[in-house]
Amino acid sequence: xxxxxxxxxxxxxxxxxxxxxxxxxxxxxxxxxxxxxxxxxxxxxxxxxxxxxxxxxxxxxxxxxxxxxxxxxxxxxxxxxxxxxxxxxxxxxxxxxxxxxxxxxxxxxxxxxxxxxxxxxxxxxxxxxxxxxxxxxxxxxxxxxxxxxxxxxxxxxxxxxxxxxxxxxxxxxxxxxxxxxxxxxxxxxxxxxxxxxxxxxxxxxxxxxxxxxxxxxxxxxxxxxxxxxxxxxxxxxxxxxxxxxxxxxxxxxxxxxxxxxxxxxxxxxxxxxxxxxxxxxxxxxxxxxxxxxxxxxxxxxxxxxxxxxxxxxxxxxxxxxxxxxxxxxxxxxxxxxxxxxxxxxxxxxxxxxxxxxxxxxxxxxxxxxxxxxxxxxxxxxxxxxxxxxxxxxxxxxxxxxxxxxxxxxxxxxxxxxxxxxxxxxxxxxxxxxxxxxxxxxxxxxxxxxxxx
Numbered sequence: 001x002x003x004x005x006x007x008x009x010x011x012x013x014x015x016x017x018x019x020x021x022x023x024x025x026x027x028x029x030x031x032x033x034x035x036x037x038x039x040x041x042x043x044x045x046x047x048x049x050x051x052x053x054x055x056x057x058x059x060x061x062x063x064x065x066x067x068x069x070x071x072x073x074x075x076x077x078x079x080x081x082x083x084x085x086x087x088x089x090x091x092x093x094x095x096x097x098x099x100x101x102x103x104x105x106x107x108x109x110x111x112x113x114x115x116x117x118x119x120x121x122x123x124x125x126x127x128x129x130x131x132x133x134x135x136x137x138x139x140x141x142x143x144x145x146x147x148x149x150x151x152x153x154x155x156x157x158x159x160x161x162x163x164x165x166x167x168x169x170x171x172x173x174x175x176x177x178x179x180x181x182x183x184x185x186x187x188x189x190x191x192x193x194x195x196x197x198x199x200x201x202x203x204x205x206x207x208x209x210x211x212x213x214x215x216x217x218x219x220x221x222x223x224x225x226x227x228x229x230x231x232x233x234x235x236x237x238x239x240x241x242x243x244x245x246x247x248x249x250x251x252x253x254x255x256x257x258x259x260x261x262x263x264x265x266x267x268x269x270x271x272x273x274x275x276x277x278x279x280x281x282x283x284x285x286x287x288x289x290x291x292x293x294x295x296x297x298x299x300x301x302x303x304x305x306x307x308x309x310x311x312x313x314x315x316x317x318x319x320x321x322x323x324x325x326x327x328x329x330x331x332x333x334x335x336x337x338x339x340x341x342x343x344x345x346x347x348x349x350x351x352x353x354x355x356x357x358x359x360x361x362x363x364x365x366x367x368x369x370x371x372x373x374x375x376x377x378x379x380x381x382x383x384x385x386x387x388x389x390x391x392x393x394x395x396x397x398x399x400x401x402x403x404x405x406x407x408x409x410x411x412x413x414x415x416x417x418x419x420x421x422x423x424x425x426x427x428x429x430x431x432x433x434x435x436x437x438x439x440x441x442x443x444x445x446x447x448x449x450x451x452x
Contacts, residue, residue: 023148023281024144024148024281024282024285025144025145025147025148025149025151025152026148027281027282027285027286028144028145028148028285028286028289028362028363029145030286031285031286031287031289031290031293032289032290032293032362032388034290035047035289035290035291035292035293035294035295036293036294036295036297036388038294039294039295039296039297040295040296040297044296047294048294048296048376050068051067051068051069051291051294051376052067052068052069052376053067053068054066054067054068055067055068055071056071061238062234062235062238063237063238064234064237067375068291069291069292069375069376070375072287072288072290072291072292073244073288073291073292073367073370073375074237074242074243074244075233075243076283076284076285076287076288077244077247077284077285077288077363077367078233078243078244078246078247079247079276079279079280079284080244080247080280080284080285080288080363081177081244081245081246081247081248081251082247082248082250082251082276082280083247083251083273083276083277083280084143084170084173084177084247084248084251085247085248085249085250085251085252086251086254086269086270086272086273087170087173087273088170088173088174088248088251088252089251089252089254089256089269090256090269090270090273091167091170093256093257094256094257097167097170097171101339101340103167104334104340105164105331105334105335105340105342106163106164106165106167106168106171107167107168107171108330108331108333108334109164109168109326109327109328109330109331109334109351109355110167110168110169110171110172110175110327111171111175111330112326112327112329112330112331113139113141113168113172113322113323113326113327113330113355113358114139114172114175114176114326115326116318116322116323116325116326116329117138117139117318117319117322117323117326118135118136118138118139118318118322119322120138120314120317120318120321120322121134121135121137121138121314121315121317121318121322122135122314123314124310124313124314124317124318125310125311125314127310128310128311130379131309131310131311131314131379133372133373134311134314134315134368134369134372134373134379134383136176136179136180136183136184136368136372137315137318137361137365137368137369137372137383137386137387138314138315138317138318138319138322138323138361138365138390139172139175139176139179139318139361139368140172140173140176140361140363140364140365140368141168141169141172141173141323141358141359141360141361141364142360142361142362142363142364142365142391143166143169143170143172143173144281144285144362144363145360145362145363145391145395146165146169146357146358146360147162147165147166147169149357149360149395149398149399150162150165150354150357150398150402153398153399153402153403153406154402154405154406155406155410156406156407156409156410156413157350157402157405157406157409158343158345158346158350158409159345160343160345160346161345161346161350161354164343164346164351164354165354165357165358168327168354168358169358172358173364176364176368177244177245177248179368180242180244180245180367180368180371181241181242181245184242184368184371184372185240185241185242186240187240188239188240188241189238189239189240190239191239192235192236192238192239192240193235193236193239193240193241195235195239196232196235196236196239196241196246197249199228199231199232199235200232200246200249200250200253201253202228203225203228203229203232203250203253204250204253204254206224206225206228207225207253207254207255207268208253208255210224211255211258211267211268212258221268221272229246229250232246232249232250233246233247236249242371244367251269254268254269254272255267255268255269256268256269256270285363288363288366288367289362289363289366292366292367292370292375292384293366293384293388295381295384295385295388296381297385303385306381306382306385306386307385307386307389309382309386311379311382311383311386312382312383312385312386312389313386314386315365315383315386315387315390316386316389316390316393318390319359319360319361319365319387319390319391319394320356320359320390320393320394320397322359323355323356323358323359323361323394324352324355324356324359324397326355327351327354327355327358328348328351328352328355331351332348349401349405350402350405352401353398353401353402353405354402356394356397356398356401356402357394357395357398357402358394359390359391359393359394359397359398360391360394360395360398361387361390361391361394362387362388362391365387365391366384366387369383369384369387
């Protein structure tokens with residue numbers, strides 16, 4: 001094996017690891033902890049100075065001079081939203097969201113999981129005019145963290161649970177993207193906006209016309225699509241609409257299916273997601289977390305003071321209580337409608353556990369806090385303390401509910417594989433009614449999904 005072959009194999013292994021949900025979640029957690037350590041140690045002056053350092057330039061007609069913190073939020077997070085857009089497009093075209101009967105419950109749950117936390121936050125902050133701008137902070141579910149937690153604690157849980165949470169989180173992302181586009185748009189410059197939309201359309205035309213060539217030649221994809229995408233992002237940045245929306249718009253233009261109805265090859269959307277996900281999970285999102293999660297708590301007294309603020313309380317109650325009430329309650333109400341039933345592999349305790357996982361609102365919640373109060377402002381710091389605390393509490397609650405459920409499903413799976421008569425065939429397949437849901441052998445799902 002040549003050195004070049006070994007290097008390629010090494011990076012393929014690294015890429016495979018970065019595509020697994022558990023590894024992406026661990027990197028995100030490490031970045032957040034590192035940010036808190038830097039922001040509350042003797043290194044805090046250097047940390048905040050780096051975050052406030054301006055990079056870029058003011059070009060004729062375009063202002064591309066941003067602080068490092070804003071480059072992370074507006075630039076790197078656009079890659080994360082691009083991946084989210086690709087997931088959405090594939091789910092709508094070829095996934096769970098294509099079938100209304102399968103999608104209605106998690107979609108309804110997503111809307112309930114957005115509405116109830118927003119209402120709770122608004123009620124808690126009703127006497128606090130300064131804090132009312134942050135009503136959307138507890139509406140978001142961090143898809144990377146949530147799926148990572150479920151992958152780590154739920155190796156034997158039914159596939160139906162993962163599908164439910166993934167669909168819920170994807171729809172939640174779509175709602176969050178819409179909220180950011182509508183409610184967190186500054187002064188709108190229609191010229192830049194229409195120019196950006198024109199470039200996005202051109203991006204889609206090129207991607208669809210050259211789909212086969214771009215799909216088979218990764219280098220051509222970078223050389224052709226990346227520059228067009230960067231122009232669309234720069235124009236949208238200067239339009240007043242948050243620049244991360246460019247990632248979603250560009251992703252929506254990419255074809256999911258390859259040309260030729262009978263082709264078995266992967267579509268361009270899937271191939272790009274496969275190649276870009278490691279960059280998003282291994283670099284873009286952790287770097288954003290590092291520059292966004294750094295909050296100078298100010299010791300124990302500062303922490304208690306922040307947690308006692310209405311902004312933090314609203315976020316904690318919204319993410320922890322609101323998500324559980326909104327998701328479980330909306331799912332229950334939806335099942336009261338004719339023809340809509342909960343998957344037979346799930347119990348209401350499982351739905352409650354998934355709702356607790358959905359209360360992990362890290363990445364997008366941090367972004368919305370910055371958009372609501374301004375990056376690094378005192379109110380933003382309070383909001384981030386609330387987000388970090390709520391996400392931790394939600395993860396703990398999820399573990400309390402789902403770890404015993406995981407053990408129960410594991411015991412069922414082992415019982416399903418029992419071969420007491422030693423004939424080489426599991427007894428469950430030899431007995432009448434062998435398809436019983438009480439013995440879902442093979443229904444567990446492996447921790448750590450690979451997008452490839």
